[in-house]
Amino acid sequence: MMIQRARSTAWLASLVALVGLLVGGSRLSADERFPPKVLAAFREVVALPMQSTVEIYREGNSSALALGAIVRADGYVVTKASELTGSLECRLYDRRQLPAAIVGVDVETDLAVLKIDAKDLPVIAWSESDSPPVGSWLVTPGVPATRRNRAPSGDDLNPLSVGVLSVGPRKIVHQPGALGISLAMTDSPATIEEVLDDSAAEKAGLKAGDIILKVDGVDTPDREKLVKTIGSHPPGDKIDLLIRRGSEELTLEATLGSRAKIFGGDDRAEFQNTLGDRKLSERRSGFPLAIQHDSVLTPQQCGGPILDLEGKAIGLNIARAGRVESFALPAALVQETVKKLLETHLTRAGSDEPAEENAPAASDAEPAPANER
Amino acid sequence: MRRRPDWTSAHPGRFSTRPLRWAAVALALLSGTHWWSSSAALAVDADAAPAVIAPTDAKAAVESAVSAETVSTMPTPAEIAREEAAKESLERLFGGATPGGLSDLRAMQDHVRQLTGQLVRTTVGVTVGNAQGSGVIISKDGYVLTAAHVASRPNRDVLFLLSDGRKLKGKTLGLNRSLDSGLMKIDGVDDLPFAEMGKIDGMKLGQWCLATGHPGGYQEDRQAVLRLGRVQWISNDKTIVTDCTLVGGDSGGPLFDMYGRVIGINSRIASDIKANMHVPVSTFSETWDRLTKAEAWGHYPGDTPYLGVKGAPEATNAQLTEVKPGSPAEKAKLEVGDIVLKFGDKEITDFKSLIDAVQETQPKDRVKITVQRGEETKELTITMGKID
Numbered sequence: 001m002m003i004q005r006a007r008s009t010a011w012l013a014s015l016v017a018l019v020g021l022l023v024g025g026s027r028l029s030a031d032e033r034f035p036p037k038v039l040a041a042f043r044e045v046v047a048l049p050m051q052s053t054v055e056i057y058r059e060g061n062s063s064a065l066a067l068g069a070i071v072r073a074d075g076y077v078v079t080k081a082s083e084l085t086g087s088l089e090c091r092l093y094d095r096r097q098l099p100a101a102i103v104g105v106d107v108e109t110d111l112a113v114l115k116i117d118a119k120d121l122p123v124i125a126w127s128e129s130d131s132p133p134v135g136s137w138l139v140t141p142g143v144p145a146t147r148r149n150r151a152p153s154g155d156d157l158n159p160l161s162v163g164v165l166s167v168g169p170r171k172i173v174h175q176p177g178a179l180g181i182s183l184a185m186t187d188s189p190a191t192i193e194e195v196l197d198d199s200a201a202e203k204a205g206l207k208a209g210d211i212i213l214k215v216d217g218v219d220t221p222d223r224e225k226l227v228k229t230i231g232s233h234p235p236g237d238k239i240d241l242l243i244r245r246g247s248e249e250l251t252l253e254a255t256l257g258s259r260a261k262i263f264g265g266d267d268r269a270e271f272q273n274t275l276g277d278r279k280l281s282e283r284r285s286g287f288p289l290a291i292q293h294d295s296v297l298t299p300q301q302c303g304g305p306i307l308d309l310e311g312k313a314i315g316l317n318i319a320r321a322g323r324v325e326s327f328a329l330p331a332a333l334v335q336e337t338v339k340k341l342l343e344t345h346l347t348r349a350g351s352d353e354p355a356e357e358n359a360p361a362a363s364d365a366e367p368a369p370a371n372e373r
Numbered sequence: 374m375r376r377r378p379d380w381t382s383a384h385p386g387r388f389s390t391r392p393l394r395w396a397a398v399a400l401a402l403l404s405g406t407h408w409w410s411s412s413a414a415l416a417v418d419a420d421a422a423p424a425v426i427a428p429t430d431a432k433a434a435v436e437s438a439v440s441a442e443t444v445s446t447m448p449t450p451a452e453i454a455r456e457e458a459a460k461e462s463l464e465r466l467f468g469g470a471t472p473g474g475l476s477d478l479r480a481m482q483d484h485v486r487q488l489t490g491q492l493v494r495t496t497v498g499v500t501v502g503n504a505q506g507s508g509v510i511i512s513k514d515g516y517v518l519t520a521a522h523v524a525s526r527p528n529r530d531v532l533f534l535l536s537d538g539r540k541l542k543g544k545t546l547g548l549n550r551s552l553d554s555g556l557m558k559i560d561g562v563d564d565l566p567f568a569e570m571g572k573i574d575g576m577k578l579g580q581w582c583l584a585t586g587h588p589g590g591y592q593e594d595r596q597a598v599l600r601l602g603r604v605q606w607i608s609n610d611k612t613i614v615t616d617c618t619l620v621g622g623d624s625g626g627p628l629f630d631m632y633g634r635v636i637g638i639n640s641r642i643a644s645d646i647k648a649n650m651h652v653p654v655s656t657f658s659e660t661w662d663r664l665t666k667a668e669a670w671g672h673y674p675g676d677t678p679y680l681g682v683k684g685a686p687e688a689t690n691a692q693l694t695e696v697k698p699g700s701p702a703e704k705a706k707l708e709v710g711d712i713v714l715k716f717g718d719k720e721i722t723d724f725k726s727l728i729d730a731v732q733e734t735q736p737k738d739r740v741k742i743t744v745q746r747g748e749e750t751k752e753l754t755i756t757m758g759k760i761d
Binding site for chain 2: 033133137163164166168273276292
């Protein structure tokens with residue numbers, strides 16, 4: 001009789017049963033948790049807001065980068081800035097797919113305003129009340145799939161995802177960014193002792209022995225100042241480094257990584273939050289105010305409106321942040337930021353190009369959050 | 374019971390923010406086992422230890438839950454009829470019916486909004502050593518249900534982080550590793566908000582439920598985090614599987630039915646977003662005496678201790694008939710024919726008593742074994758292995 005063998009086998013048997021069940025589950029619905037028949041109960045909620053939701057594509061690509069919300073009838077759309085790359089197009093509810101230009105980016109909220117050449121568009125209706133209480137239903141509309149020769153119908157009209165409000169508005173402090181270097185123990189100057197494998201520093205071309213003089217034009221005369229300056233940027237930020245290597249000075253651009261990822265310690269958290277090969281938004285922290293909800297979204301399903309049961313947008317989905325959490329910026333913050341970006345844009349457009357307010361001045365501009373600091 | 378301040382009230386930074394320490398939910402990820410049990414409901418008496426009482430009539434509970442929302446003016450017969458219909462429709466919905474449309478969703482939302490304050494108030498963050506997890510208070514004198522892997526061992530110091538900002542001390546009590554249930558007790562209190570323990574009988578697939586906890590560990594600027602979902606699977610008397618999403622730090626937190634009664638304790642996850650596992654609450658009532666006596670028993674799945682010997686179960690001593698090659702027993706130089714006299718501090722009288730002694734160890738434990746080999750008595754030290 002082998003000690004404990006029988007019990008171990010029982011565990012194994014139940015494990016197999018579990019795997020069998022889960023693999024058999026349906027992944028067809030947009031929402032990974034709720035089946036179409038549950039989502040169908042929310043059709044009335046999304047019927048109108050869907051028409052004010054857009055999908056944003058990189059030109060020539062068939063999968064969307066993000067969602068967006070129409071904020072002005074003359075072709076202005078708000079979305080999540082850091083997901084945008086390359087020449088952009090917006091796909092509308094009415095099946096049109098139009099070129100879009102970035103006309104403003106706000107780094108703090110990670111919002112971008114786009115301009116498309118269209119008019120008389122249905123504008124998203126924002127909720128005028130404060131954040132709904134914890135436990136409220138929240139509904140994320142998508143844009144119905146384009147099908148040849150027929151209007152969207154049936155499950156096309158379901159929301160993308162639904163969930164409840166998990167935590168009311170709070171500030172989401174950003175995770176510190178990191179280069180992935182270790183510094184020499186001398187205080188000054190800030191000298192690189194080692195460049196970690198596969199780190200932001202390595203990708204930027206930094207080498208052991210390099211002295212970092214400036215970060216984005218700010219002097220970094222010693223260790224402390226350098227560590228502080230780098231840590232004030234979130235992961236994903238691009239920074240310019242002025243370095244001295246031997247007798248020459250060089251400028252290198254680095255895209256910061258996550259401190260947790262580089263130095264370990266949060267491996268288990270990272271593992272669990274991305275379990276099942278699920279992707280999280282690259283920029284998922286560092287928001288002045290955000291509502292947390294439990295809707296299961298992909299990073300590409302962020303950037304669009306999130307609704308209460310009245311069909312009013314209570315905010316804009318801004319990040320998929322973990323297995324249990326999605327973040328949305330509250331409606332008031334989104335409206336305020338959009339207003340600010342539009343004022344800046346229109347003033348500039350007014351002085352530079354008085355004839356045409358909505359000219360796609362930078363038609364293939366990349367969003368450049370780091371450079372706007 | 375004295376009312377605690379509303380949970381929404383801000384509590385200025387009493388705790389320093391610290392790097393997240395994750396309770397070991399990972400063990401679950403590796404093994405992904407599951408359990409489920411059904412038994413009578415357990416209710417908690419305010420002062421005494423919880424006692425098993427007759428299950429609450431579901432309908433009565435619905436009535437009390439719903440009537441709490443209604444205004445106490447004299448209702449007309451039409452209003453009464455409408456109210457009855459609303460109650461029945463809520464009950465049907467919570468039992469797993471698909472919401473038919475906006476009016477069903479609104480009714481659910483009104484109900485959940487009203488419930489959440491209580492759910493959040495009774496959910497606590499717990500810190501044991503450098504592990505962080507969650508728990509739920511089930512009596513005003515501070516019994517807290519949690520997961521075994523959060524408690525880790527009996528009689529450890531625990532710091533409880535309450536939703537009103539209080540930081541209270543206490544101890545871990547008993548734990549059953551094989552089901553991942555654990556009990557803790559907050560010291561020196563008798564005024565805590567607490568959740569009622571629910572019943573497992575009659576639970577249905579598709580039934581709606583709510584989970585709370587502190588994902589990623591307690592954060593002072595964030596209340597316990599609410600999730601809504603449905604029961605996906607009830608397995609084999611051992612596990613409730615729901616699509617209330619969980620992650621490290623949620624371990625030990627409660628799963629509630631739609632009337633705010635604890636029906637499970639958050640335990641572990643698998644990669645499917647709908648595979649979030651909870652310990653059924655019934656096991657706590659079934660093992661309450663052992664838990665309050667701070668006993669620890671069972672083994673985590675994948676963590677069954679292994680010695681690697683065989684003996685004759687009917688023999689009057691623990692003489693070894695086989696030593697498995699490569700096993701911990703062989704490495705410790707145990708030999709066929711050895712009679713085990715002592716295992717750790719346990720006297721061994723037959724092979725059965727050796728099995729029992731082995732079961733009380735954990736893999737990697739170092740144990741002293743006394744054996745009789747021919748005329749000689751030898752003492753050996755073994756490092757316990759585990760069954761793969």
